[in-house]
Every structure is written in C-alpha cells, then in structure tokens.
Amino acid sequence: MNTAIQLRSEAMMGSKFFSSWSLTGR
Structure with missing residues (x-):
C-alpha cells in the first residue's frame, strides 16, 4: 500500500x- 510513494517516484x-x-526533441 505505497501508492503515494509509487506515484511520487x-x-x-x-x-x-x-x-x-x-x-x-529540439
């Protein structure tokens, strides 16, 4: 249940x- 950490990384x-x-791309 490490949604916050996963989303942050x-x-x-x-x-x-x-x-x-x-x-x-430039």
Whole structure:
C-alpha cells in the first residue's frame, strides 16, 4: 500500500524522461 510513494517516484521519473525528451526533441 505505497501508492503515494509509487506515484511520487513515477512522477519524478516521468518529469526526468519528459525533460530529456524535450531537450532531445529540439
């Protein structure tokens, strides 16, 4: 029952991936 932790880690990974993708997309 670690929904909060899972959501938090998922959001952090998502933001990192999005940052890399947007930087490479340029």
